[in-house]
Structures are given as C-alpha cells and as structure tokens.
Amino acid sequence: MNSFEYSNPVKVIFNENSLNCIGEETKQYGNNALLVSYTDISFLQSTINIIKSSLHENGVNLTECFIVTANPTIAQAQQGVTLCKEKNIDIIIGLGGGSVMDCAKVIAAGVYFDDNLSQMVAYSHKNSVQIPPKQALATIMIPTLPATGSEMNPTAVITNELTHKKSYVWAPNCLYPKVAIIDPTLTVNLPPYQSACGALDTLAHIVESYFNGNNTNLDLQDRMQEGVIKAVFENLPRVIENPNDIQARGVMMWSASIALNGWLLSGTYTWAPMHQMGHVLSARYHATHGATLSCMMLAWMKFFANREDNNRYEQFAQMIFSQNLRQAVLTFESYIKKYGVQTRISEFGVNKEDIEQLVSDVVEVSFNENGVLGSNPPLRKDDIKQIYLLSL
DSSP, X not given: XXXXXXXXXXXXXXXXXXXXXXXXXXXXXXXXXXXXXXXXXXXXXXXXXXXXXHHHHTTOEEEEEEEXXXXXXXXHHHHHHHHHHHHTOOEEEEEESHHHHHHHHHHHHHTTOOSOGGGGSOOOSSSOOOOOOSOOOEEEEEESSSSSOGGGSSEEEEEETTTTEEEEEEOTTXXXXXXXXXXXXXXXXXXXXXXXXXXXXXHHHHHHHHHHSOOSSOHHHHHHHHHHHHHHHHHHHHHHHOTTOHHHHHHXXXXXXXXXXXXXXXXXXXXXXXXXXXXXHHHHHOOOHHHHHHHHHHHHHHHHHTSSOOHHHHHHIIIIISSOHHHHHHHHHHHHHTTXXXXXXXXXXXXXXXXXXXXXXXXXXXXXXXXXXXXXXXXXXXXXXHHHHHHO
C-alpha cells in the first residue's frame, strides 16, 4: 500500500422512503433551493411532489431547473448558473442519475466561477490550462440510478458540446455534496437496460482500480474490491427478475456509492483509462456511459489476454469467474448481453474508419505530458488503436 490521506464529509441518509427529510436537511444550508433534474421528469413527478411538499413545510423556496440530458453539456450548466444568479439560489438539489448530479455540481461551482465554465474542466492532461473551482454552493444529491457514485465524491463529468470533448472536474475542496439521500425505492421503476448500465458503471469504477492501481501488497483492497464486484454481479439479476426487491436495490445503490467514494481506492493511486476511452464514445455518439464502459472493460481484458504483463487480469478472472482470462472474457460478455447492453462499439455506430478520430480524441484529452495514457502499464497511441479495434 502507498501512503494516503482520506476524508469524505458527505452525510449519508440511507433509508426507504427517506425523501421527507429533504426539507429539514436543505434548510440547514439555505432558503432558496434549485432543483436540478432531467428535461423529462414524468417518471419522477411523484418524487418531485414529495420534495416540494417537504421544502414548503420547512420554509424553503424552490426553483425548478429541469434541463439535463444524458451526457450533460456546458451549455446546460450555464443555464443553471444563470438561473441561480437570477433567483439568488443558495443551495442546489440534484435529483437523478450521474448526469444530473454532475451537472448540479458544475452549476454549483459555476456560480462563483469568473471564467468560462469549460475552463474548470480537465479537457487536457498535457498542460495546466484547467482552472479548478475554489468555491461552490452547497449541494444535496438524491440518486435515482445506482451507477456513478457522484452522490459521495467531488467529481463531475461534463461535455463541451462545441468541441465534442467530455472530461471531468475534480475539486475536493468544494464539490463534495453536503448530504446524499439514498433511497432504494426510487430505483424500482428503472428499465432493465438502465439498471444494467448502472451496474456496469459501478463495476468499471472498481475494475479501473483493480487493473490500473498500484499492484503491490493490496490484499485488503483486492478482497474489498472483489467483494463489491461479486455483490453487484449477484444482485443485478435479482433486481431485473424482481424490480421490487428493495434489499437487492439497496445493495446496488450502496455498492455504487462506495465504489467511488474513496474507500476502495485509498492506497492504490489509481487512474481511469477505460473511462477516458469511454468518454470519447459518449461525446461522439451520445452512447450511454455504462454501455461504453462495458465495451471498454471487455476490450481491455482481450488486449491483455495477449500480453505477458497480465497477472492482475488473470487474478481477476480467477477470483470473480473461477476461469482463466480468455474464458472469463466470454463469460463476462455473455453476462452483459443477457441484459441487452452493448458489448461492441459498432453498436453505437462506430465504423473502422472512425477509429483514428477516436484515438486522436483520446490523445488530445487524456494523454499526459509523457505522451502516454496513464494506465498500468502506460499505453501509447498504437495500444489505444488496438483496444478500439478489439471492441469493434
């Protein structure tokens, strides 16, 4: 293990039907709340009504901001910032999946950000053009999809719609939510495809660390990570077969939170190269984030199956599937396909002639000053091309 410092200030309220506390929690941070959610909130209307009632009972004014789409954009965040300034907003509530929560964070930081919002995002890892935010409005997150863990981390991912670049802002000094209200009943109406994509997103967060972190003396983290991975694998079929299985829903929600709240990553100094390649697919093809990661995880495993430096991959295959790596790839792919999630990037509309553009996007945004993608081991341009080709 490497040395590390760890702090996570997020208050978690994990309970069935816990939304009634939103008013009491919100009033501790402000009197004028902005509720951020999707452009289509029809499936959340009853939830929104509960939030409105609770806020009203506690004397909190509410402004609605239903502007977010999958793969949220800088333009959407700017709309939210403008609304915050017009309405003197002092706290933001994010209701939705990772797209909503991430956009809510960028809005919260954007209120105090003097530059163009795109400047706060790491759209290049080669230089220091990014200007991380130093201050943000308080936020409360209510996840409706177990996936990104954004409710418990200081990271937001957003797309610049003008350049088709998708990347992140990381600001532990100001982007941690104040409160995360995690209610498994909010996920019972999720379509099976969304449940599966969320589960794969959760898995990818852990797998990134497992494959690309520090690989020395990690018995503790390995066993913790393998345990959460197995829990997700085992509980996804349960929520698909019985959407009202609240216990299984709860496992999925808490797994998503702890997959990226720092617990499993401390001491590993991990990087997320599969996410970097998946972001390019989302930005170019509007592909669902979890689906892009399913393609990348499989292609990554195929790539390392042909190399000698694949001990971590073989260990993963044995511990999770009780198989060798090549067999595990086939088993994992069958598991993903069973839920209708894409396993090939051609399913998003990618053709072989598009690969060079995808590689170029990864190089431009994600390669570091040493001219490599920060994985373990570091990968070069030709490696990235080969992985994309394996995923076609």
